[in-house]
Amino acid sequence: MQILQTCSGSAPSRCLPYGTRPRSSCTSVPDGLAAPGKAGQAEPRPVVQVPTDALKISRHLTRRDQGALTSATRSHAGKAPKTALEPPFSGFEGHPQQPNATAPLPGTLLRASDALLLFLPERSNLAGVRHILLVLSGKGGVGKSTISTELALSLRHSGKKVGILDVDLCGPSIPRMFRVQDNDVHQCDSGWVPVFVDQDKSISLMSIGFLLEKPDDAVVWRGPKKNALIKQFVADVAWGDLDFLIVDTPPGTSDEHISTVEALRPYKPLGAILVTTPQAVSVGDVRRELTFCKKTGLRVLGIVENMSGFVCPHCSECTNIFSKGGGEELAKHAGVPFLGSVPLDPQLSQSLEEGRDFIQEFPKSSAFPALTHIAQQILDGTLQQSS
Amino acid sequence: QVALLDIDICGPSIPKMMGLEGEQVHQSGSGWSPVYVEENLGVMSVGFLLSSPDDAVIWRGPKKNGLIKQFLRDVDWGEIDYLIVDTPPGTSDEHLSIVQYLSAAHIDGAVIITTPQEVSLQDVRKEINFCHKVKLPIIGVVENMSGFVCPKCKNESQIFPPTTGGAEKMCQNLNVPFLGKVPLDPQIGKSCDKGQSFLSEAPESPATSSYRNIIQRIQEYCDQHHFQEEKII
Numbered sequence: 001m002q003i004l005q006t007c008s009g010s011a012p013s014r015c016l017p018y019g020t021r022p023r024s025s026c027t028s029v030p031d032g033l034a035a036p037g038k039a040g041q042a043e044p045r046p047v048v049q050v051p052t053d054a055l056k057i058s059r060h061l062t063r064r065d066q067g068a069l070t071s072a073t074r075s076h077a078g079k080a081p082k083t084a085l086e087p088p089f090s091g092f093e094g095h096p097q098q099p100n101a102t103a104p105l106p107g108t109l110l111r112a113s114d115a116l117l118l119f120l121p122e123r124s125n126l127a128g129v130r131h132i133l134l135v136l137s138g139k140g141g142v143g144k145s146t147i148s149t150e151l152a153l154s155l156r157h158s159g160k161k162v163g164i165l166d167v168d169l170c171g172p173s174i175p176r177m178f179r180v181q182d183n184d185v186h187q188c189d190s191g192w193v194p195v196f197v198d199q200d201k202s203i204s205l206m207s208i209g210f211l212l213e214k215p216d217d218a219v220v221w222r223g224p225k226k227n228a229l230i231k232q233f234v235a236d237v238a239w240g241d242l243d244f245l246i247v248d249t250p251p252g253t254s255d256e257h258i259s260t261v262e263a264l265r266p267y268k269p270l271g272a273i274l275v276t277t278p279q280a281v282s283v284g285d286v287r288r289e290l291t292f293c294k295k296t297g298l299r300v301l302g303i304v305e306n307m308s309g310f311v312c313p314h315c316s317e318c319t320n321i322f323s324k325g326g327g328e329e330l331a332k333h334a335g336v337p338f339l340g341s342v343p344l345d346p347q348l349s350q351s352l353e354e355g356r357d358f359i360q361e362f363p364k365s366s367a368f369p370a371l372t373h374i375a376q377q378i379l380d381g382t383l384q385q386s387s
Numbered sequence: 388q389v390a391l392l393d394i395d396i397c398g399p400s401i402p403k404m405m406g407l408e409g410e411q412v413h414q415s416g417s418g419w420s421p422v423y424v425e426e427n428l429g430v431m432s433v434g435f436l437l438s439s440p441d442d443a444v445i446w447r448g449p450k451k452n453g454l455i456k457q458f459l460r461d462v463d464w465g466e467i468d469y470l471i472v473d474t475p476p477g478t479s480d481e482h483l484s485i486v487q488y489l490s491a492a493h494i495d496g497a498v499i500i501t502t503p504q505e506v507s508l509q510d511v512r513k514e515i516n517f518c519h520k521v522k523l524p525i526i527g528v529v530e531n532m533s534g535f536v537c538p539k540c541k542n543e544s545q546i547f548p549p550t551t552g553g554a555e556k557m558c559q560n561l562n563v564p565f566l567g568k569v570p571l572d573p574q575i576g577k578s579c580d581k582g583q584s585f586l587s588e589a590p591e592s593p594a595t596s597s598y599r600n601i602i603q604r605i606q607e608y609c610d611q612h613h614f615q616e617e618k619i620i
Contacts (some may be wrong), residue, residue, distance in 0.1 A: 138398050138443075140476040141502070170477035171510035203530050218479045218513040220520065223448030251476060252397035253445045280580035284440060285398035291443035315540035322576045344546050353550040 122269075125191055126234070131382055132269040133301065134260065136293070138285030140251035142277045143306040145173040146246040146352060147342070147374075150367075151273075153359040154375030156202045160243035163194060165233055166207035167260050168250035169219050169226050175209040179355025185210045190238035203352035205236045223255035230256060234263040244378075252283075253292040261296045270382065271299035273339065273374075275308045276327045277280070283326040290334050301339070301381060303331040304374060309339035311366055341376055342370040388467045390421060392458055393432035394485055396444050396451045396477040402434035406582025410435055418463035431462050448480035455484050469609070477509075478517040479612055486521045495612050496526035498566065498605060501557075503533055503549035508557050515561055526608045527564035530554035535571040536593070546571065564608075567601040570594050 011039055028199075126132070129138035135148045145168070152162045166174035175181040178197045185206070186193045194204035208219060208229065239245060247264070272293050276286040286303070293300050305327025310317050321344065331338035351358035362368060393401035402408050402422075410422045412435045421429030433444060433454060444451075464470065473488075475481055486494070497518050501511040511528070518525050530553055536543050551557075558565035572594040578585035586595050 039504060064579055086463045093495060140398070141602065145506075162614070170513070171480055173510070175508050176506055176509060215509060216512040218516040218520065220483065220517055222483060223479050226479070252399055253443050254445050254451065255480075258445065259445060281400050281403055281576075284403055285400065287441050288398070288443040291441050292445055295443065296446065310544070312537040312540060312542065313544060314542040315537060317537055317539040319535075319538060319573060321535065321546075321571050321573045331583075346544060346546050346548060349504060349546060350548050350550070353548060372427045 017106055053371075064134055067224035102206060106196055125236065125238050126245070126264075126267045129239055130243050130266055132247065132264055133360070133378070134247045134249060134264075134269060134272040134298065135275060136188045136249050136257070136289050137251055137274050137275045138253065138287070138289035138292075139276065139282045141284075142275050143342075144251070144275050145177060145248050146348070146369075147273065147275050147304055147306060148179045148246050149174065149352065150348075150358060151375055152244075152246055153357055154372050155244055155379070157359050158379060159204050159374065160379075161205070161241065163204045163239050163242045165207065165237070165245060165247045166209065166231065167230050167247060167256050169208045169221065169229060169256065171211045172207045174205055174207045174248055177352050177355060178203070178205060180205065181209060181215060183210055190261075191236035192238060194237055194239060204239065204242070206233055212373045226255050227259040230259045231263050234260070251287060257292065258296075261298060269298065270300040273301050273378075274290045274303045274304060274336075275306050276330065278305055278320065278324045278326040279323045280326055282322075283330050284387070286327075286330060287334070290330075290336070300334075300336040301378065302337035303327050303334075304339050305341040307344050310344040313339075313346070337373045337377070338369045342367050342374075388427045388465070388469075389429075390464045390467045391428065391430045391471045392462075392470060392472045394455050394458065394472055394481050396433050396446065396454060396481065398475060399432045399434035399437075400579075401430060401432045401473055403582060404579045405430055407435070407441070408582065412436060415463070418461045421462055421464060422477050427591065429464065429467075430459055451480055455481060456488055459488050459570040465476045477546070478513060482517065483521070486523055494523060495609050496524035498526050499528045501528060501554050503530055503545070503553040504547045505551040507547070508551060508554065508558060511554075511558065512561070524612075525563050526605055528554050528558050529564035529566050530568040532571050533568035564604075566604050567597055569597045569601070 010200045085146055135144045135151070137144050145166075147205075148164055148166075152164050155162045164174055166172050175183070175195070180195050180197060183195045185195065195210055197203040197205065209215070212219070247260060247269075249260065267356065274286055274289055274293075276282045290300060292298075305325075307322050308327070309318050309320050309324060327341065328338050343366050347362050347365045348367045350360055351362065358365070359368070359371065391401060391405070393399050402410065402438060405424050407422050407424065407430060412422065412431070413420045417429070421431045421437055423429050423515050432523075439446070446454075472485055474485065499511055499514055499518070501507045515525065515528075516524075532547050533549075533553070535546050549556075554568075555565050557563075570593055572585075572589065572592050574589045575585050575594060578588050585592075586598060589595055
């Protein structure tokens with residue numbers, strides 16, 4: 001990789017003679033990108049102490065938790081968060097004196113978790129999760145959250161218990177897609193209780209969306225803070241027994257992805273589903289995501305080509321608004337399974353807007369067969385694995 | 388004279404869209420040379436620094452910030468009228484860094500892109516809040532993928548339905564300028580994939596006139612902004 005910056009971080013004119021084109025030998029982008037541990041080691045570990053802003057999460061504690069919480073708060077109140085890496089950008093690195101809705105990581109909660117460790121069972125919170133799968137894409141706006149949601153609904157309809165962990169901290173879409181955006185997160189002895197979508201408790205969710213005081217609050221965090229919350233999401237959410245935990249990610253191959261893969265590694269995730277739209281511009285980024293999976297040892301379960309064609313409801317003419325076939329070609333080129341093409345479907349979009357169960361309510365819709373087929377392949381894959 | 392800086396380090400799309408895939412960054416005594424599409428349009432992206440289209444940039448925040456700083460400090464843009472910075476989605480390292488690093492240069496403002504659905508708008512409201520917090524003026528919001536007219540029967544479909552009134556209503560509520568809507572047009576994706584100018588390839592498309600109207604409004608804003616700055620000086 002020809003990255004001039006890694007020539008000892010100095011200005012390029014000091015490391016390359018006049019007029020020289022960047023040489024690949026000049027780069028020292030760590031092959032340590034292959035092992036996420038190394039990528040993590042490329043930077044000093046920040047000391048993350050958190051502001052004591054109370055958050056919705058601490059409002060609904062049991063009396064026992066409250067006891068632990070109060071003593072924790074007393075000993076740790078007033079500590080300012082420190083990130084060892086970059087100078088604080090005023091207003092965002094969270095000074096406890098300022099009520100700061102954009103730095104919502106609650107100090108009380110973190111410390112309460114520490115206190116609660118005394119009462120925690122030996123069992124990890126992910127011990128009851130049978131299969132973990134990640135939904136990734138190199139590109140934004142391709143429909144990762146949509147695919148995560150519909151996959152969860154399909155699996156639920158096959159009788160499975162599913163959880164969704166939303167690690168998109170800047171743009172958490174999952175709560176709204178299930179119409180539970182106003183719900184709170186409660187605590188229990190084992191940690192944080194995920195938000196259940198209905199009485200059935202067959203789908204449970206965790207997202208930073210539930211932890212914000214106001215839905216429009218921006219989470220303006222640099223990497224270390226995001227990493228800390230992701231670690232907490234992985235360790236402290238009491239999922240209970242689940243057949244599947246789907247991890248919905250933001251676009252890219254950065255902090256959230258490295259941290260999520262590192263944190264989940266001990267639990268041996270089943271693999272990753274990569275979502276793309278058909279165009280080359282989208283596929284171009286998803287190729288990089290495939291490399292990320294390879295380098296981090298994450299198995300690719302397959303590629304989904306989303307927004308693949310639109311059938312006009314008036315005349316049934318099919319138009320390839322975002323081109324066609326790019327996802328399938330990529331799967332062939334990369335030697336990974338192609339899980340299917342999901343067409344553009346206004347009923348699906350509407351369903352997501354209203355937080356409805358598309359799989360239940362629109363079985364005749366154009367996206368239904370593709371979505372259920374994807375879920376079936378995942379189920380078949382897990383059956384194969386266990387047999 | 389226009390410069391386009393792509394700070395989406397993990398997903399650099401600009402080289403492909405500009406038909407510059409495979410180009411490399413050259414270096415001279417005055418710094419890194421942008422890659423020129425035309426004499427008056429220069430581009431910089433991490434995409435030019437990667438040797439293979441499969442190369443992934445798996446970097447945490449600080450490394451990304453370092454490269455962004457280098458893009459701003461070491462690229463020899465020359466005299467330019469407009470520096471356009473394309474960002475990744477979110478409100479994180481790249482966004483904080485670019486605002487911080489450009490603070491001395493007085494950013495004219497931000498153009499925020501959304502699609503019509505509430506699922507998109509809810510994230511865009513966060514982005515608007517981010518702009519307010521970092522005191523980044525908002526030039527306006529563009530509603531992309533706003534409706535699709537079937538080429539056969541000419542009926543319009545709302546593929547991404549504006550269930551809460553779309554960007555226009557959001558802008559009214561938040562007192563932010565609404566720059567316009569761009570409809571879906573399959574030619575846009577095709578042109579981007581081929582690295583051709585959609586505006587030249589499809590001059591008659593309704594999307595083209597939408598783009599041109601929006602661009603004009605942005606230019607008017609910048610001219611006004613520049614005029615006001617000159618008055619202060």
